[in-house]
Amino acid sequence: LWxxxxxxxxxxxxxxxxNDSPVNKMGRTRTPELVHSKRQQLMRSARSFGAIATVxxxxxxxxxxxxxxxxxxxxxxxxxxxxxxxxxxxxxxQGLYCTGPEAANFSQKGCVPVNLTLSLLRPMYNDTxxxxxxxxxxxxxxxxxxxxYSHGGATDEYDNVEFFAQRGWLGLSIxxxxxxxxxxxxxxxxxxxxxxxxxxxxxxYGSFPTLPPYGNTSxxxxxxxxxxxxxxxxxxxxxxxxxxxxxxxxxxxxxxxxRDAKAAVRWVRANADQLGVDTEYITAIGGSAGAxxxxxxxxxxxxxxxxxxxxxxxxxxxxxxxEETSDIATGLVQWGGDFVPIYTxxxxxxxxxxxxKAAAPLATFHGSDDGVICPAQEDTIKAGYAxxxxxxxxxxxxGWGHGADAAPVTLPNGTNVTQHSVMFEFVTRMQKLSVxx
Numbered sequence: 001l002w003x004x005x006x007x008x009x010x011x012x013x014x015x016x017x018x019n020d021s022p023v024n025k026m027g028r029t030r031t032p033e034l035v036h037s038k039r040q041q042l043m044r045s046a047r048s049f050g051a052i053a054t055v056x057x058x059x060x061x062x063x064x065x066x067x068x069x070x071x072x073x074x075x076x077x078x079x080x081x082x083x084x085x086x087x088x089x090x091x092x093x094q095g096l097y098c099t100g101p102e103a104a105n106f107s108q109k110g111c112v113p114v115n116l117t118l119s120l121l122r123p124m125y126n127d128t129x130x131x132x133x134x135x136x137x138x139x140x141x142x143x144x145x146x147x148x149y150s151h152g153g154a155t156d157e158y159d160n161v162e163f164f165a166q167r168g169w170l171g172l173s174i175x176x177x178x179x180x181x182x183x184x185x186x187x188x189x190x191x192x193x194x195x196x197x198x199x200x201x202x203x204x205y206g207s208f209p210t211l212p213p214y215g216n217t218s219x220x221x222x223x224x225x226x227x228x229x230x231x232x233x234x235x236x237x238x239x240x241x242x243x244x245x246x247x248x249x250x251x252x253x254x255x256x257x258x259r260d261a262k263a264a265v266r267w268v269r270a271n272a273d274q275l276g277v278d279t280e281y282i283t284a285i286g287g288s289a290g291a292x293x294x295x296x297x298x299x300x301x302x303x304x305x306x307x308x309x310x311x312x313x314x315x316x317x318x319x320x321x322x323e324e325t326s327d328i329a330t331g332l333v334q335w336g337g338d339f340v341p342i343y344t345x346x347x348x349x350x351x352x353x354x355x356x357k358a359a360a361p362l363a364t365f366h367g368s369d370d371g372v373i374c375p376a377q378e379d380t381i382k383a384g385y386a387x388x389x390x391x392x393x394x395x396x397x398x399g400w401g402h403g404a405d406a407a408p409v410t411l412p413n414g415t416n417v418t419q420h421s422v423m424f425e426f427v428t429r430m431q432k433l434s435v436x437x
Contacts, residue, residue: 074139074278075434078424080166081131082123088154091115092267094316095177095260113316114177116260118267119154120275121161121171134168139281139433140268141165142328143173146288146403149257150178159405160285160332163420164427170277172268176260176293257289258296258340259305262326265297270321281431282328285423288373288402291336291364295381298331298360299341301352330430332423333364335402337377341384355384361391363426365419367400367407391430395422 096111125133141164143157154173165171261284269279286294296305302325311317341354362385366375375396385392397407408416428435 072136073432073434074137074168074281075134075436076139076168076428077131078167078435078437079129080163081126081129082133082166082168083126084162084165084171085122085124086158087120087122089117090120092118092174093260093263093320095256095263096314096316097177116174116176116263117154118172118174118264119158121158121165121173123165123168123170134276137272137276137278138168138170139431140275140277140279140283141169141171142264142268142282142284143171144176144261144284144286144290144293145173146286146290147178149254149289152178152289157285157287157290160420160423164283164424167424169283170275172264174261174264176264177256254292254296254340254343255305255308258293258300261293261297262305263320265326265328266321266324269324280329281433283330283332283427283431284328285332285334286336287334287405288336291333292339292373294328294331294333295336295338295362296340296344297326297328298362299354299356299381299384300344301354302326304344304354328360330427331360331362332426333362333378334419335366335370335373335404336364337373338380339377342380353384355381355388355390357388357390359385359388359390361426361430363393363395363423365395365397365404365407365409365422367397367402367404369400370402370404372402393426395419 093116094113095116097114123133123138125131141161143154143161145152145154145156147156154175157173161171161173265282265284268275268277268282272279284294284297286292306317306320306322306326309317344354345351362381364378364381366373366378368375375394378394382392382394395409397404398410400407405419407419409419409422410416427433
């Protein structure tokens with residue numbers, strides 16, 4: 001925009017006559033003195049024309065160079081040409097944990113801010129391959145670990161992220177707020193030693209500031225859809241948005257996790273220059289619960305998981321770069337499902353679908369025998385993407401269950417290849433990245 005305005009201003013100046021020009025505007029008789037003055041003016045104009053034209057050419061050349069450098073497609077490698085340096089504990093924002101007995105039923109009492117952290121996996125020069133480091137901004141590859149939104153950590157996604165960092169991506173793997181209260185019939189032990197089957201208050205890590213309609217604060221209002229599992233602090237499951245899975249995720253679990261994932265993307269955008277990345281090329285990958293969050297990043301609206309709670313109610317929001325967007329360019333989903341877009345729609349008073357043309361392309365990988373999040377849990381994603389014409393490619397891993405990291409992908413010609421190779425091809429094709437050996 002600066003380039004365009006500068007060139008236009010210069011051209012305007014070039015085309016505008018000078019107000020002090022001795023042109024005979026009033027039709028007076030042109031005297032020799034006026035003719036001589038006019039000749040001098042023309043010579044000055046010619047010199048001015050040359051100077052301004054030079055400025056225009058310099059501006060244009062500079063702008064073209066700027067545009068070329070800023071719009072150049074990142075180059076990545078098909079082989080692991082870089083070493084990887086890992087930096088842990090990088091803070092990307094803050095969130096609230098609410099602890100103690102007063103935090104039961106998501107009362108938002110006893111809340112304290114905690115740092116949200118991630119690991120950076122940066123490509124480094126490899127003395128064996130001797131391939132120069134990227135000369136321009138890198139694409140981004142962000143991992144979101146699984147664990148039912150109740151356990152796990154950033155290291156769980158290192159294998160996936162390192163594969164891409166070795167090939168020229170800046171890698172990130174995030175930690176996010178967890179709930180360890182169990183679900184379904186699993187047991188959660190309270191600090192007092194009492195075991196409650198599936199109690200949903202996050203006893204170990206604290207509860208979350210999730211106001212209605214996102215928190216399980218009341219079962220009394222029939223107009224508010226709540227997605228508890230019939231536990232002491234939850235409400236009976238209504239309009240269950242699942243078909244075959246044991247994975248009983250709740251919105252009150254999802255909310256802080258997805259909100260933190262979105263905050264991590266916004267942090268990348270806010271720090272793009274320091275990180276040396278191009279934010280037009282952000283890919284997110286996740287497994288299980290992390291995969292569900294990736295589906296959320298790919299489909300939900302910008303205000304989802306950001307504006308439901310005000311900065312007054314949760315001051316930590318101010319640390320999460322709210323002026324940035326949480327858009328991603330592509331998503332990779334390993335044994336995930338449709339929980340986030342479906343739950344989010346059910347909570348929306350307008351009941352608006354989250355499957356729109358703005359959704360990011362997805363490639364999914366799912367064991368055919370997965371009984372935790374079965375493949376049918378992707379059906380609404382597949383249908384929603386088909387309806388709006390956004391790319392969605394599903395890879396069923398025959399004979400495999402949940403957490404099938406080692407499973408090969410069988411191509412239509414019967415050849416078995418690794419999931420990583422399929423991911424690489426998908427991301428580079430969708431983002432039109434330049435690929436070199």
